[in-house]
Amino acid sequence: MRFHVLGPLQVRDGDRPVRVSGIRQSATLGHLLLHSNEMVPVSRLIDAVWPTRVPPTGRQVLHNAIFRLRGLLAEARSAGRPVELLRDGPGYTLLVDDDSLDLLAFLRLAALGRRELREGRPDSASATLRAALGLWRGPALADLAEHGYAWPELRALANDRSAVLLDRIDADLALGRYADVVGDLEHLVEADPLHEQVCARLMRALYETGRQADALGLYRRTRAALIGQLGLEPSPRLRELEHAILNHELDTVPAGELVPGARGRG
Incomplete structure (x- = not known):
């Protein structure tokens, strides 16, 4: 199963698109993907899913969204290590392979390209950084942003994208x-x-x-x-x-x- 957050949220099981139903379920998954492989406290998830006013049933709605996401992940038919959504102390951890999330691939390629640029290899750096930028399909989690979600993580990602673009430009200028x-x-x-x-x-x-x-x-x-x-x-x-x-x-x-x-x- 592969996840895409560098643009509208997408989930794919091999060649098959996987539908994530409902804005709360999408927001829960999107926020967990932005913090993949780390524990996200329930309180922080609730604040992320309801950024303005948490309803009295918010905690229960979140648990229902988690339950449905686990079912969605369990139905995956593609090969590779299963994606796991674990209860982890006061929160949840979404375990994702580096190759299963475009954000992780972007960060890895960006770090490699910057290292190549520092080492005086602008040709390699330009190609690597261009590949990193090619993973973007629009603003991060653009569909959630259209629903009013303006998480600090999304602003930080936009800044990261601009910084990598400047690094790629520097490599091209050096060439x-x-x-x-x-x-x-x-x-x-x-x-x-x-x-x-x-x-x-x-x-x-x-x-x-x-x-x-x-x-x-x-x-x-x-x-x-x-x-x-x-x-x-x-x-x-x-x-x-x-x-x-x-x-x-x-x-x-x-x-x-x-x-x-x-x-x-x-």
Whole structure:
């Protein structure tokens, strides 16, 4: 049995889709999958399933959802180690193999790709990180989010996805694939106009693809946003990057020195 949380919740038994009925059952399973292989206290599960107001029957409804999920797991016909949902002290633990949950596969590939990038192997890192990002089918547990679930774990996963995308972009930049990363960086800048590290990467990519005027225009927009929203000038390194692009001196400055450190954002 395989579980997919990097997008709408999906459960598959081999090639057969498995239907999880009811929003409470889906929320219970989704939250357990976000914390697979660790004990989740009943009290935390209840708060997750009913984020605003817990009904008087909440604990019983949760136990019923657990009972039905156990039945669903027991009906699995695919090969491999059975998935187990265990009562574990004050809570429940969902035991899942690394190969049975897309989230675990994503985290494993992300860690490997980052290690390859640190070790100076951008080609391997780009392929590995691209594979990690390819596991995503949309926002994590998007169907639950549409029903108003806004767990901190979902926000953290969205941040993890963006961070891995930046790592993959860094690998591609190290390989000179400037044109390939412009689109991704433009989306990231649109999502967060104050993120100086993203701005720096996009300025470099634009310049390296012959778009000096666009790179300088991006700097001006970023500076205006920083001053207007935070009352801050761009960091010294971002100003150095603008100066180097303005004077066609970018090749004389190491790329790593032109990516400003995080400052309040990103």
